[in-house]
Amino acid sequence: MVYKFQKNQSFARGGELMRQKKYSALWIFLVFFSLIWFSPALGAEAKNVILLIGDGMGPESVGLAIYYNRFMNGMDKRLNMERLMAAGNTGYCLTYQYGTVVTDSASAATALASGVKTRDAIIGKDHDGRSMKTITDVARQLGKSAGLISNTRMTHATPAAFYAHIIHRDMENEIAAQLIERGDLNVAFSGGARHFIPAGMKVEEHPDLKGIAKEAGWGASTRKDSRDLLGEAKSKRYAIVTNDRELSALEAKNTDKVLGLFAASGFPSAIDRQPHHQTGVPTLSQLTEKALEILKKNSQGFFLMVEGGQIDWVAHGNDVASVLHEMLEFDQAIGVAMAFAESNADTLLIVTADHDTGGLAIAYSNYQPPAPVKLPSGETWRTKYNFGEKGIFEKMAKQKKSFLRMVMDSKGNPADLKRDVEDNSGFSLTEEQAVYVLSKEPEAGYPPTKDYSESYVYGTNNPVARMGRLLGKETNTAWAVGTHTHTPVMVIAKGPLAENFRGLLDNVDIPQIIARGWGTNLPAPK
Numbered sequence: 001m002v003y004k005f006q007k008n009q010s011f012a013r014g015g016e017l018m019r020q021k022k023y024s025a026l027w028i029f030l031v032f033f034s035l036i037w038f039s040p041a042l043g044a045e046a047k048n049v050i051l052l053i054g055d056g057m058g059p060e061s062v063g064l065a066i067y068y069n070r071f072m073n074g075m076d077k078r079l080n081m082e083r084l085m086a087a088g089n090t091g092y093c094l095t096y097q098y099g100t101v102v103t104d105s106a107s108a109a110t111a112l113a114s115g116v117k118t119r120d121a122i123i124g125k126d127h128d129g130r131s132m133k134t135i136t137d138v139a140r141q142l143g144k145s146a147g148l149i150s151n152t153r154m155t156h157a158t159p160a161a162f163y164a165h166i167i168h169r170d171m172e173n174e175i176a177a178q179l180i181e182r183g184d185l186n187v188a189f190s191g192g193a194r195h196f197i198p199a200g201m202k203v204e205e206h207p208d209l210k211g212i213a214k215e216a217g218w219g220a221s222t223r224k225d226s227r228d229l230l231g232e233a234k235s236k237r238y239a240i241v242t243n244d245r246e247l248s249a250l251e252a253k254n255t256d257k258v259l260g261l262f263a264a265s266g267f268p269s270a271i272d273r274q275p276h277h278q279t280g281v282p283t284l285s286q287l288t289e290k291a292l293e294i295l296k297k298n299s300q301g302f303f304l305m306v307e308g309g310q311i312d313w314v315a316h317g318n319d320v321a322s323v324l325h326e327m328l329e330f331d332q333a334i335g336v337a338m339a340f341a342e343s344n345a346d347t348l349l350i351v352t353a354d355h356d357t358g359g360l361a362i363a364y365s366n367y368q369p370p371a372p373v374k375l376p377s378g379e380t381w382r383t384k385y386n387f388g389e390k391g392i393f394e395k396m397a398k399q400k401k402s403f404l405r406m407v408m409d410s411k412g413n414p415a416d417l418k419r420d421v422e423d424n425s426g427f428s429l430t431e432e433q434a435v436y437v438l439s440k441e442p443e444a445g446y447p448p449t450k451d452y453s454e455s456y457v458y459g460t461n462n463p464v465a466r467m468g469r470l471l472g473k474e475t476n477t478a479w480a481v482g483t484h485t486h487t488p489v490m491v492i493a494k495g496p497l498a499e500n501f502r503g504l505l506d507n508v509d510i511p512q513i514i515a516r517g518w519g520t521n522l523p524a525p526k
């Protein structure tokens, strides 16, 4: 625009300038110079912003996925997030919440959405309880489209912080109502259908939710009232989709608003959604692809948040192979966003996490150290320790089911758990170990979760975390806790404004940078 104005101005003054050829040449020079000099700035408008959040994705999980990919697929292989690091800017991000070192997902998401620190469990409000404007609100006010995707529930902490304002994250029925009442999001893809249907009804009974497969997750409404939020959504011109077939059949050109609810609660874990477990639930990358088709129709641009929300869930359960699957699923979605940004240069791509979960460590141990090796030099190399060879990843790859699913399917029967572990992983449990995993009481002689019992807030006899700890030595894996840690997370950005995402950031900086790039400011009261 600046260039065009100068050019027109020079034409308007044409008569005079024509008589002064020296000035005319100078004008041409200045115009071309300014074109070259300012063109990066002119191109720096982040018309579209895609924010990808790995919930619980500490740098340890990023490292796990990177090493897995290299050891299993070749040392020259790179994940999408590595390619993004190479092409863009990488920084670290502090995640502390209002007044405390460690953060909760609700407060972290509020920081990422509204640029303000708040207390744990609070969604979209500051520490004094004032409702805050979100980056989604800013986008809508600027005439941009907005979309939210999560493989948890649409009402879960991370997506909720981008549209709702509520004192506690557990009030998911109210959060669902807020989503439909505002009715201005163009794309909302997630689970959590149970919060959208009238009390007393089952998800599988609702006429608009017949497409949800049993394997995807059925269940009863959690509402206390008779509101049918799906009916309300339809009256606000939302299309409803419930499985991968309906998603792919949805025509972007005819869709301006879509609500996709693919499970009663969260999606099944990525490891439980592999091709051999047919669930009908779309992948994060399929959801991202469809969302982009719909959102890109707006000439004003869009804001899209994509959450890989279950990295956190399986890390709470100390299940390393399941973390790996969640990471790889998230990385695929990053790949879709990168492909879009490559052909739409006015797109800012940001990948980050809300916090670390579990304090994962791949560490060396004295369990099964490798055999001595005769070297070409004639010497013999010996080691006392096991530093983790490719075999640890081969064992992770053999796991075909989450520990949580194995425990649930065993229905408390140790023999069934033992068999399930043998059938669906490269691990084995003795009968005694299976009894220990499922027992209600901690038992002596087993890797305890009671050493940090205060940090296993969902129970020191959590059978899933027990399995994680018991089998950890097989994959050189150790876990610090069953909760979140303080560890700074990575932030990777590419596109306009990406140069702001270098060095050490604070999570509140992220929406503030986006808002400033759009000519406005956060935090701001709602």
Ligand SMILES: [Zn+2]
Binding pocket: 056, 105, 312, 313, 316, 357, 484
């Ligand atoms: Zn968590």
